[in-house]
Amino acid sequence: MRNGKTKQSRLTSVAKAIRLLQAFTPESPELGISDLAKRLGLAKSTVHRLASTLIEARLLEQNAQTVKYRLGLAIFELGALVASQMDVSVQSVPHLERLMEKTGETVHLAVLDKNEVLYINKMEKVDSLRTIRMYSRVGRRGPVYCTGIGKALLAFQPADKIEEIIAAGLTAYTEHTITDPNTLRRHLSDIRARGYAVDNEEIEIGLRCIAAPIRDHSGNVIASISVAGPSQRLPKERLISFAPDVIGTADTISRQLGFRESRPVVHPLPLAQKGA
Numbered sequence: 001m002r003n004g005k006t007k008q009s010r011l012t013s014v015a016k017a018i019r020l021l022q023a024f025t026p027e028s029p030e031l032g033i034s035d036l037a038k039r040l041g042l043a044k045s046t047v048h049r050l051a052s053t054l055i056e057a058r059l060l061e062q063n064a065q066t067v068k069y070r071l072g073l074a075i076f077e078l079g080a081l082v083a084s085q086m087d088v089s090v091q092s093v094p095h096l097e098r099l100m101e102k103t104g105e106t107v108h109l110a111v112l113d114k115n116e117v118l119y120i121n122k123m124e125k126v127d128s129l130r131t132i133r134m135y136s137r138v139g140r141r142g143p144v145y146c147t148g149i150g151k152a153l154l155a156f157q158p159a160d161k162i163e164e165i166i167a168a169g170l171t172a173y174t175e176h177t178i179t180d181p182n183t184l185r186r187h188l189s190d191i192r193a194r195g196y197a198v199d200n201e202e203i204e205i206g207l208r209c210i211a212a213p214i215r216d217h218s219g220n221v222i223a224s225i226s227v228a229g230p231s232q233r234l235p236k237e238r239l240i241s242f243a244p245d246v247i248g249t250a251d252t253i254s255r256q257l258g259f260r261e262s263r264p265v266v267h268p269l270p271l272a273q274k275g276a
Contacts, residue, residue, distance in 0.1 A: 016042065017050050021059060021071065030068040081222065088214060088223045089120050092253045096123045096225065099249045103242055105229035108209075110149045111222065112157070115165055116141040117150040120223075145170055145184060146177045148199030149226040152211035155191035156221035162188065176202045196243050197224075201231060208234045210242050212250035217258025225250050 054060040058074035109121035144150035209228030
């Protein structure tokens with residue numbers, strides 16, 4: 001019972017903290033304890049405690065001159081991340097179209113959301129739908145560890161995020177899905193080294209894709225793009241031949257988002273039968 005009450009208390013505190021952050025508006029960018037207490041209907045001591053916690057998390061900061069509170073830099077950073085993900089969807093369109101025209105296959109753009117791949121853009125030629133149903137559609141979610149576009153995101157995440165994904169379980173979708181944690185860790189290391197990821201029928205038999213990460217101005221990987229198609233039209237050698245174009249397109253989009261560091265020339269590596 002005590003644990004249940006403690007959990008409920010924490011949830012209540014989180015809800016109060018969210019309400020506190022939402023109290024700031026363009027008309028009221030700075031608020032004192034009294035104003036916040038009145039707006040939220042809370043005791044000043046409660047507001048002060050919440051504000052202190054939010055300051056530690058950099059979600060709030062205090063104006064040294066007015067002693068009032070305002071939103072902190074962490075809010076700006078989170079907002080910038082959301083904005084960059086929205087921008088990448090718009091700014092990538094002409095580049096995805098060119099990649100589609102050059103390869104003749106379906107091109108996707110995706111982001112990592114709640115430990116899953118979220119497909120946010122898709123370019124396809126009518127004749128690219130000739131023989132097989134594509135796994136993804138805009139707005140659809142998918143596993144991050146066994147799709148090329150997902151692995152291009154996952155490989156460049158912090159170690160704790162990778163371990164979180166692994167701990168959640170590695171379900172086998174096909175005989176080619178990597179389900180062993182150590183094998184996946186080594187595989188992600190290879191992706192980081194070569195700069196691109198491949199899905200060799202890991203999510204769906206008869207479907208292959210190759211993908212590369214997109215970085216924002218700070219160098220963080222915030223999205224990825226892929227070229228995907230049926231296996232009979234994309235034998236391994238042809239798939240790997242797309243690597244320079246996929247990486248080049250991802251780099252072009254990254255530069256538009258403010259990323260300035262250039263990547264080394266990538267030399268395509270041979271594919272293994274499983275976990276390529």
